[in-house]
Amino acid sequence: MHHRTAEFREIFSRTLADLKIFIGTQNDVLLLASSGTGAMEAAVSNLTSPGEKVVVLSAGKFGERWRDLAKAFGLQVELLTVPYGETFDLGEVKAKLDGARVLFMQATETSTGARHDVKGVAALLKGTDTLLVVDAITGLGTTDFDVDGWGIDILIGGSQKAVMIPPGLAYLSVSERAWQRMEEAKQPRYYFDLRKERKSQVKGETAFTPAVALVCGLAAALDFIRRGGNGNLVDGRDALIHNAETSAAMVRAGANALGLKLFAPTCPAAAVTAILAPAGVDSSAIVKEFRERFAMVVANGQGEMKGKLFRIAHLGYYDYLDAIGVIGALEHVLQKVAPSHNFEIGAGVRAVQETFAEQFAEAVRV
Amino acid sequence: MHHRTAEFREIFSRTLADLKIFIGTQNDVLLLASSGTGAMEAAVSNLTSPGEKVVVLSAGKFGERWRDLAKAFGLQVELLTVPYGETFDLGEVKAKLDGARVLFMQATETSTGARHDVKGVAALLKGTDTLLVVDAITGLGTTDFDVDGWGIDILIGGSQKAVMIPPGLAYLSVSERAWQRMEEAKQPRYYFDLRKERKSQVKGETAFTPAVALVCGLAAALDFIRRGGNGNLVDGRDALIHNAETSAAMVRAGANALGLKLFAPTCPAAAVTAILAPAGVDSSAIVKEFRERFAMVVANGQGEMKGKLFRIAHLGYYDYLDAIGVIGALEHVLQKVAPSHNFEIGAGVRAVQETFAEQFAEAVRV
Numbered sequence: 001m002h003h004r005t006a007e008f009r010e011i012f013s014r015t016l017a018d019l020k021i022f023i024g025t026q027n028d029v030l031l032l033a034s035s036g037t038g039a040m041e042a043a044v045s046n047l048t049s050p051g052e053k054v055v056v057l058s059a060g061k062f063g064e065r066w067r068d069l070a071k072a073f074g075l076q077v078e079l080l081t082v083p084y085g086e087t088f089d090l091g092e093v094k095a096k097l098d099g100a101r102v103l104f105m106q107a108t109e110t111s112t113g114a115r116h117d118v119k120g121v122a123a124l125l126k127g128t129d130t131l132l133v134v135d136a137i138t139g140l141g142t143t144d145f146d147v148d149g150w151g152i153d154i155l156i157g158g159s160q161k162a163v164m165i166p167p168g169l170a171y172l173s174v175s176e177r178a179w180q181r182m183e184e185a186k187q188p189r190y191y192f193d194l195r196k197e198r199k200s201q202v203k204g205e206t207a208f209t210p211a212v213a214l215v216c217g218l219a220a221a222l223d224f225i226r227r228g229g230n231g232n233l234v235d236g237r238d239a240l241i242h243n244a245e246t247s248a249a250m251v252r253a254g255a256n257a258l259g260l261k262l263f264a265p266t267c268p269a270a271a272v273t274a275i276l277a278p279a280g281v282d283s284s285a286i287v288k289e290f291r292e293r294f295a296m297v298v299a300n301g302q303g304e305m306k307g308k309l310f311r312i313a314h315l316g317y318y319d320y321l322d323a324i325g326v327i328g329a330l331e332h333v334l335q336k337v338a339p340s341h342n343f344e345i346g347a348g349v350r351a352v353q354e355t356f357a358e359q360f361a362e363a364v365r366v
Numbered sequence: 367m368h369h370r371t372a373e374f375r376e377i378f379s380r381t382l383a384d385l386k387i388f389i390g391t392q393n394d395v396l397l398l399a400s401s402g403t404g405a406m407e408a409a410v411s412n413l414t415s416p417g418e419k420v421v422v423l424s425a426g427k428f429g430e431r432w433r434d435l436a437k438a439f440g441l442q443v444e445l446l447t448v449p450y451g452e453t454f455d456l457g458e459v460k461a462k463l464d465g466a467r468v469l470f471m472q473a474t475e476t477s478t479g480a481r482h483d484v485k486g487v488a489a490l491l492k493g494t495d496t497l498l499v500v501d502a503i504t505g506l507g508t509t510d511f512d513v514d515g516w517g518i519d520i521l522i523g524g525s526q527k528a529v530m531i532p533p534g535l536a537y538l539s540v541s542e543r544a545w546q547r548m549e550e551a552k553q554p555r556y557y558f559d560l561r562k563e564r565k566s567q568v569k570g571e572t573a574f575t576p577a578v579a580l581v582c583g584l585a586a587a588l589d590f591i592r593r594g595g596n597g598n599l600v601d602g603r604d605a606l607i608h609n610a611e612t613s614a615a616m617v618r619a620g621a622n623a624l625g626l627k628l629f630a631p632t633c634p635a636a637a638v639t640a641i642l643a644p645a646g647v648d649s650s651a652i653v654k655e656f657r658e659r660f661a662m663v664v665a666n667g668q669g670e671m672k673g674k675l676f677r678i679a680h681l682g683y684y685d686y687l688d689a690i691g692v693i694g695a696l697e698h699v700l701q702k703v704a705p706s707h708n709f710e711i712g713a714g715v716r717a718v719q720e721t722f723a724e725q726f727a728e729a730v731r732v
Binding site: 068158160166168193211212 | 577578579
């Protein structure tokens with residue numbers, strides 16, 4: 001399919017309209033042919049001028065990406081860091097804000113499985129001139145956002161997470177305040193120039209050649225999510241989020257029942273659960289055994305956490321079967337690679353089942 | 367398939383190695399998750415510092431893209447323009463070079479169907495400090511390059527043209543001189559930071575999430591081209607180029623036999639042929655009739671040429687069937703939308719056949 005055709009324009013425009021519903025915003029939504037990091041760069045290069053002060057909240061590899069991006073664009077970075085696996089104290093965030101033009105954060109830090117308090121941070125920024133940019137690449141479809149109510153100026157999503165298609169597409173919602181800021185922002189930008197994209201995308205086109213096959217895939221994925229809501233995309237999205245929350249609770253319960261420690265116990269994300277390897281065990285061996293014996297892809301830690309933890313995703317097309325399967329397999333994996341770690345065979349899967357039953361009962365009660 | 371796996375690393379590394387053969391270079395080759403314009407931006411932001419003098423050769427919409435990119439990055443642009451459909455005088459190019467850090471050009475200008483003299487421009491730059499950057503997005507696989515012999519510092523290709531897969535991937539070869547220049551280049555860059563990409567890609571990884579499905583598609587496309595060369599990728603690529611040259615000659619002959627004027631008669635590209643609509647006829651009507659009656663996608667003019675010409679592509683998976691089919695259909699289209707344009711029915715397809723026979727005879731003689 002050629003992209004300068006009525007056929008593609010129709011699919012593209014419908015996908016943008018569906019994304020607005022999926023994200024839950026009246027703001028403009030734009031699609032970019034890049035991975036999520038490209039949309040992160042777009043937020044930096046479109047909203048800032050060299051030398052300006054910005055705040056970056058960093059508690060993992062993707063927080064560090066905001067930091068590196070802001071530095072690459074010559075910004076004065078006010079960095080708030082907390083250890084991997086933890087989240088931010090709102091008082092400490094507030095103390096950093098004076099004079100900041102933009103605050104950059106993650107909704108969920110994929111490298112640690114931690115969830116950050118976007119609503120709380122947004123409340124601190126209300127009535128100030130500090131714009132709020134949220135990387136929700138793993139957050140969208142796994143957690144609730146009120147983009148317009150809270151005041152998120154740019155919210156970023158990707159294609160390969162909860163919307164379940166291959167990577168290569170990013171999308172972002174852009175508030176009226178953010179469009180205004182762009183008029184004064186002086187960073188060089190071209191491929192990721194959002195004002196130019198908006199001019200094309202309102203007409204169902206893109207400034208540069210779009211990733212046609214991935215756009216068609218995204219259109220189909222949003223239709224699939226809509227069917228999960230019996231024809232209503234908002235209901236489908238909420239079912240997707242509920243599914244992620246339920247799966248995450250099942251995996252956490254299973255890990256706890258096997259005597260394993262969660263890496264982000266106080267602020268767990270629904271997108272991914274990071275679990276510490278037992279003392280003295282390299283998590284790389286756990287990842288390898290999962291792959292070789294069960295053909296299951298479990299991720300290693302990233303950056304400084306490589307070898308120390310493993311991460312189980314539960315976003316998008318992931319359900320009861322996967323949650324009970326991965327915890328069942330984990331029991332066999334631990335027996336093999338962590339023979340001195342004590343646990344009762346079956347305790348993990350039973351905890352998964354009990355958690356499911358509780359969640360289901362709750363759902364019935366509501 | 368997850369991208370941080372041995373399985374993907376193997377496919378990715380093999381694809382990079384195949385691309386080096388396909389491009390015909392010993393230079394490093396990198397893949398980017400973006401459309402071709404992203405790789406164009408990478409060339410600008412990695413090789414220059416704000417305020418430097420660069421030369422842009424512009425004879426169409428994509429030449430103007432180089433101009434706009436260079437201006438967006440604060441460069442002092444020495445612009446050599448010639449009218450759409452024409453190409454550059456080497457003497458005029460030479461007169462622009464003094465003090466230029468980089469020269470940016472197209473191999474073939476997709477918007478007009480003109481081919482530019484990359485070899486001639488490269489010869490002018492030999493022994494100077496001016497780097498040569500060539501957008502070969504439609505040039506690769508349709509025309510010959512001697513990247514290392516001529517001295518092309520960055521050559522850019524895309525996924526959706528001669529390699530026949532959907533858009534969303536770009537690739538580029540980078541010379542040792544270009545790597546050295548990057549050490550002093552001061553433009554802000556992050557998503558398209560080539561030095562960071564090289565560090566990852568030599569290990570079969572990417573700095574940011576790659577477009578996994580498109581990389582797998584590209585691997586398969588290069589295998590397909592290799593089979594076209596009986597297992598030899600260079601032979602397959604040369605067959606692809608010969609096929610484009612033959613198809614282009616057939617289409618040009620057909621158009622001429624129908625009394626139509628080529629838009630770039632003195633320097634026609636093998637990737638695409640631009641044909642002027644008969645006097646008084648809007649080319650949009652020709653494009654529309656092709657689509658509605660024959661389900662054939664023929665492109666309109668771009669920019670200022672919209673409505674004045676139509677463009678027939680013949681790159682990649684395009685052969686005798688397509689060339690004779692599109693010229694045959696063109697005869698019916700002209701009868702309908704340009705009733706006062708005189709031509710003999712069948713003259714176009716007969717010219718296509720005669721051209722094919724000549725090409726075939728030549729190939730036999732060689």
